[in-house]
Amino acid sequence: MWTYAWREITRRKARSGLTILSVFIGTALLVSVWGVIRSLQEGVAAIFRESGSDMTAQSFIEPGPYKKARMARHLGPVPQSAVERIRALSGVQYAAGQLHFWVWMPQVKAMSATAGIEPQMATKIGPLSSDIQLISGRLLEPGDEGKAVIDAHYADKWEVKVGDSLDLCDQQFEVVGIVLPKALRAAEAEVYIPLRDAQVILQREQPSLVRGEVVNNILIRVTDLDMLPKLEKQVMRIIKEESQKTGVPAKKVFVFTSSKVFPQATGISVLAQKAAQAIAIIVLVMMVLIVIRTALGSVAERIGEIGVMKAVGWRNADVSKLLTFELLLQGLIGSVLGCIVGELVVFGWSKAVVGQIPHAMNPFPCVPAIPMPTKVVIPFVASPGLVVLALAIAVCVSALSGLLAARRAAALEPIEAFRRV
Numbered sequence: 001m002w003t004y005a006w007r008e009i010t011r012r013k014a015r016s017g018l019t020i021l022s023v024f025i026g027t028a029l030l031v032s033v034w035g036v037i038r039s040l041q042e043g044v045a046a047i048f049r050e051s052g053s054d055m056t057a058q059s060f061i062e063p064g065p066y067k068k069a070r071m072a073r074h075l076g077p078v079p080q081s082a083v084e085r086i087r088a089l090s091g092v093q094y095a096a097g098q099l100h101f102w103v104w105m106p107q108v109k110a111m112s113a114t115a116g117i118e119p120q121m122a123t124k125i126g127p128l129s130s131d132i133q134l135i136s137g138r139l140l141e142p143g144d145e146g147k148a149v150i151d152a153h154y155a156d157k158w159e160v161k162v163g164d165s166l167d168l169c170d171q172q173f174e175v176v177g178i179v180l181p182k183a184l185r186a187a188e189a190e191v192y193i194p195l196r197d198a199q200v201i202l203q204r205e206q207p208s209l210v211r212g213e214v215v216n217n218i219l220i221r222v223t224d225l226d227m228l229p230k231l232e233k234q235v236m237r238i239i240k241e242e243s244q245k246t247g248v249p250a251k252k253v254f255v256f257t258s259s260k261v262f263p264q265a266t267g268i269s270v271l272a273q274k275a276a277q278a279i280a281i282i283v284l285v286m287m288v289l290i291v292i293r294t295a296l297g298s299v300a301e302r303i304g305e306i307g308v309m310k311a312v313g314w315r316n317a318d319v320s321k322l323l324t325f326e327l328l329l330q331g332l333i334g335s336v337l338g339c340i341v342g343e344l345v346v347f348g349w350s351k352a353v354v355g356q357i358p359h360a361m362n363p364f365p366c367v368p369a370i371p372m373p374t375k376v377v378i379p380f381v382a383s384p385g386l387v388v389l390a391l392a393i394a395v396c397v398s399a400l401s402g403l404l405a406a407r408r409a410a411a412l413e414p415i416e417a418f419r420r421v
Contacts, residue, residue: 015294016326016330018290018294019290019291019294019295019327019330019331019334020330020333020334020337021334022286022287022290022291022294022334023287023291023330023331023333023334023335023338023394023397023398024334024335024337024338024341025283025287025338026283026284026286026287026288026338026394027287027334027335027337027338027339027342027390027391027393027394028337028338028339028341028342028345029279029283029284029338029342030283030284030338030342030386030390030393031338031339031342031343031345031346031383031386031387031390032341032342032343032345032346032349033279034383034386035342035343035345035346035381035383035386036345036346036349036350038381038383038386039346039349039350039378039379039380039381040355040378042378042379042381043355043376043377043378043379044355044376046183046184046376046379047184047185047186047357047376048185048186048257049130050127050130050131050181050182050183050184050185050186051125051126051127051129051130051185051186051187051219052094052124052125052126052129052130052219052221053094053125053126053186053187053219053220053221054220054221054222054225054228054257055219055220055221055222055228055231055232055235055255055256055257056186056187056217056218056219056220056255056256057086057217057218057220057235057236057239057253057254057255057256058075058076058216058217058218058253058254058256059075059076059077059078059216059239059243059250059251059252059253059254060074060075060076060250060251060252060253060254061074061075061076061077061209061248061249061250061251062074062251064206064208064209064248065206065208066205066206067169067204067205067206068103068104068169068170068205069101069102069103069104069114069168069169069201069202069205069206070101070102070202070205070206071099071100071101071102071202071206071209071210071216072100072101072102072113072216072363072364072365073362073363073366075100075216075217075363076209076216076243076246076248076250076251077209077210077211077214077215077216077243077246077248078097078214078215078216078218078239078242078243078246078250079212079213079214079242079243079245079246080097080195080213080214080215081242081245082097082215082218082238082239082242082243083095083096083097083215083218085238085242086218086220086234086235086238089231089234089235091222091223091224091227091230091231092220092221092222092223092231093221093222093223094121094124094125094219094220094221095125095218095219095220095221096117096118096121096124096125096126096218096219097118097195097215097217097218098115098116098117098118098126098187098195098215098216098217098218098219099115099116099195099198099199099202099214099215099216099217100113100114100115100116100187100189100216100217100363101114101115101116101198101201101202101206102114102365103168103169103191105369108369110365110368110369111365111366111368111369112154112190112191112365112368112369112370113188113189113190113191113363113364113365113368114168114189114190114191114192114193114198115127115187115189115191115192115193115198115363116192116193116194116195116196116197116198116199116215117140117192117193117194117195118194118195119140119141119142119143119144119194119195120142122139122140122192123139124221125219125220125221126187126219127181127185127186127187127188127189127192128140128149128179128192130185131182131183132179132180132181132182133179133180133181133182134177134178134179135152135155135177135178135179135180136161136162136177136178137149137162137175137176137177137178138176138177139177139179140176140177140192140193140194144176144194145194145196145197146171146172146173146174146197147173147174147175147176147193147194148166148168148173148174148175148176148191148192148193149175149176149177149178149179149191149192149193150166150175150177150178150179150190150191150192151178151179151180151181151188151189151190151191152178152179152180153190153370154190154191154370155175155178157369157370160175160178161175161178162175162176162177162178163175166191168191168193168201169201169204169205171197171200171201173191173193173197183377184357184375184376184377186219186256187217187219187363188363188364189363189364190364190370195215196213199212199213199214209246209248211246211247212246214246217363218235218239220235228257232255232257235255236253236255239253240253284393287397288397291327291331291397291398291401292397292400292401292404294401295323295327295401295402295404295405320402320403323402323405324399324402324403324405325402326402327398327399327401327402327405328395328398328399328402330398331394331395331397331398331399332391332394332395332398334394335390335391335393335394335395336391338390338394339387339390339391342387342390343382343383343387346380346381346383347380349378350378350379350380350381351380353378354375354376354377354378355375355376355377355378356375356376357375357376
């Protein structure tokens, strides 16, 4: 039966080719569009995963006057008590407050990015918590004061090594460690110091905005990603309430997750994503219609042949099997080729495209002495589940088309078929 079916496919090249091409285009488009979106989502999610967090929360204000240091970008102060309230929320595994600020470097007329972090949380959540390479020394530890961990690029630029003294706004810090991040992550900086030291510096350098123990970036890790929407609302409410206590209420509160950062980091709007998905679905529907139309047309072309088959003893079930096998073979050929090409398109696209981290997510200064890490590498993510789904759809469509064609063929009487020859 398979041999006969294959012979019929090769004998009717134009019609078989149309069916295979329809299945190929629909499958390739389905795999490539959804594969590209999945790779984009994975690239952006890695920013959070590498920092050990699932969510970051910030308040935005108008920057105020400063001396030698100022809070990064438009980040606003939030009392440290907000972090404690967020930690107490059901579903929150870790929460850590950070204080990102820029230090003016008069010798090079540029800014450096500094972050005050909670030493006790450094290995649990934040830019120093995940797969990070410790070049030399150690990380910050509970009880540290006047200590600093610096980025390897910063160390190379200014020729700083472990044991050296670092001057931040006329305050001396001993460098105890040098680190090299292996990937772009949320809340990176060039210099990391204990949170309490950072608060003291900004209370002195920007007193109109920083009063008491405050943070301006909160990283959150949850126990269940399905709880993110609910926790997002609770976190926003807490930050709005707590920011009122600083005397500098937030103009806006932003809670970023990988799903919310995705459109900004990739430069593709949600509308464009949905449009691409809609086009893929439309093409898939057209593929189904073309395959069905081709299958029914095949019966019309072969009326005489089917009549001869029935006249020599072929049963309706035999004719049905033949037509179904033919469509299944064509569907398998088109879908396999489509899946291969679709995955190749995703692979090539992921190697050629680089995303950008959103402006609001990047704590690096506008005039940095060291180029800021803004590139989001888009990984190639193989989609075996998507390939299986595309193959299943193609096979089901082919089988359905074969059954419809078989029903039409079964209705033909041999004598009627001979009259049309």
